[in-house]
Amino acid sequence: xxxxxxxxxxxxxxxxxxxxxxxxAWVASPECxxxxxxxxxxxxxxxxxxxxxxxxxxxxxxxxxxxxxNVAEAALDRWQVLGRVALLHRVGTLSVGETSVVVAVSAxxxxxxxxxxxxxxxxxxxxxxxxxxxxWEGGADWGLCAHELSxxxxxxxxT
Amino acid sequence: MVQLRLFAAAREAAGTSVCELPxxxxxxxxxxxxxxxxxxxxxxxxxxxxWVNGEPVGADHRLCVxxxxxxLPPVSGG
Numbered sequence: 001x002x003x004x005x006x007x008x009x010x011x012x013x014x015x016x017x018x019x020x021x022x023x024x025a026w027v028a029s030p031e032c033x034x035x036x037x038x039x040x041x042x043x044x045x046x047x048x049x050x051x052x053x054x055x056x057x058x059x060x061x062x063x064x065x066x067x068x069x070n071v072a073e074a075a076l077d078r079w080q081v082l083g084r085v086a087l088l089h090r091v092g093t094l095s096v097g098e099t100s101v102v103v104a105v106s107a108x109x110x111x112x113x114x115x116x117x118x119x120x121x122x123x124x125x126x127x128x129x130x131x132x133x134x135x136w137e138g139g140a141d142w143g144l145c146a147h148e149l150s151x152x153x154x155x156x157x158x159t
Numbered sequence: 160m161v162q163l164r165l166f167a168a169a170r171e172a173a174g175t176s177v178c179e180l181p182x183x184x185x186x187x188x189x190x191x192x193x194x195x196x197x198x199x200x201x202x203x204x205x206x207x208x209x210w211v212n213g214e215p216v217g218a219d220h221r222l223c224v225x226x227x228x229x230x231l232p233p234v235s236g237g
Contacts, residue, residue, distance in 0.1 A: 015173060040237050057236070058167055064212050089236060101237050120194060129229075130166035130236030142168055146233035149208040151215060 004073050010086040011068035013061055013123060018090050020100045029083035032106035036113035037066045039128060040101040042094045045049050047144055051137035056101060057067055057091040067128045069154040071120055074104035075105065078156065079116045089130060098131075161188055162227045167209055169230040172200040185209060186218030188228055207232045 004132040010026060020039060027089050029037050042055050063117040083106035103120045107113040127150050160179040168177045172186040180195070182188035189209065193201040208215060208231045211222065222228070 058170075059236075060164070060166055060231065063210075063229075066213065125237040127234075128236050129166065129231050129234055130218070132165075132235045142232075144217065144233035146235040148206065148233050149231050 002074070004076055008070060008076065008082075008084045009072040010084070011065045011072060011089070012088045013064040013068070013088055014088070014090040015057060016090070018058070018088055018102050019123060020099065023086050023088060027084045027086050027104040027106045029106050032083040032108055032113075033096035033105045033109070034110040035104065036117040037102065037104040038117050039099045039105070040121070042096050042098050042100060044096045046134050046136065048139065049134055049144075052096065052134055053137075054093050054095050055100065055136050055143075056093050056135065056140075057089075058131045058133065059091045061087070063129050064091075065149050068124065071123050071127060074123070074152050074156040075116050075120050079107065079112045081109075081112050082116055085116070085120065087124060089124075089128065093128065094120040114159070123152060123155050126155060127152045138146045141150040161189060161222050163192060163227045164227060165230055166229065166230045168199065168203045172196060172203045183221060184218065185211065185216055185220045185222065185228065188222065189218070189230075192230075198209060203232055204230060 068087040086104040088102045105116045126147045165173050168190050180188050180191040210229045212224050
């Protein structure tokens with residue numbers, strides 16, 4: 001396994017607004033002809049919960065960046081042609097339309113960029129200790145689409 | 160005594176995000192937590208992962224005083 005450093009991986013958990021343009025600019029690289037950037041944004045509804053007004057993201061903050069790093073490293077091991085990987089997650093209270101998560105990867109060609117980006121968001125959602133609380137017209141409660149917390153190494157082997 | 164950190168539904172059921180509890184092994188601390196916080200906490204605990212110092216562990220894992228336990232209910236980031 002190669003050792004990866006902050007020249008190819010950018011991970012961050014923050015209460016500040018996620019600046020998509022900055023991530024897109026950072027992830028681009030001269031050897032890469034493809035940049036795939038996925039944003040998760042706050043939706044105005046959830047299953048059985050119309051009129052969502054905001055999401056409150058709680059995190060085990062000390063452990064988020066180490067786990068994001070593990071996801072990025074596993075992606076770089078799996079798709080060795082990747083240039084850079086950026087995984088950023090916002091915490092705190094977010095209004096409808098705001099960006100909660102950004103996944104960006106660069107690769108020589110689009111197939112690897114799409115595949116790695118998709119794998120990264122799925123793996124992030126299963127392995128990083130973050131919880132969303134939905135606030136809607138009828139109340140407030142934890143998000144319904146929750147996954148039992150997994151380890152990146154287990155997912156990297158099995159998928 | 161070891162430090163126990165609680166998140167999301169576990170924090171809510173316990174009414175606190177951090178506490179100190181006695182126990183030689185992970186299972187002892189979790190039993191002490193269930194006794195203190197009651198059935199709604201126990202219900203959340205059944206579906207949660209437990210980490211010590213950021214790593215997943217089983218109930219038999221032996222603890223030392225500087226260890227930090229965390230109860231992590233199913234996650235929903237993204």
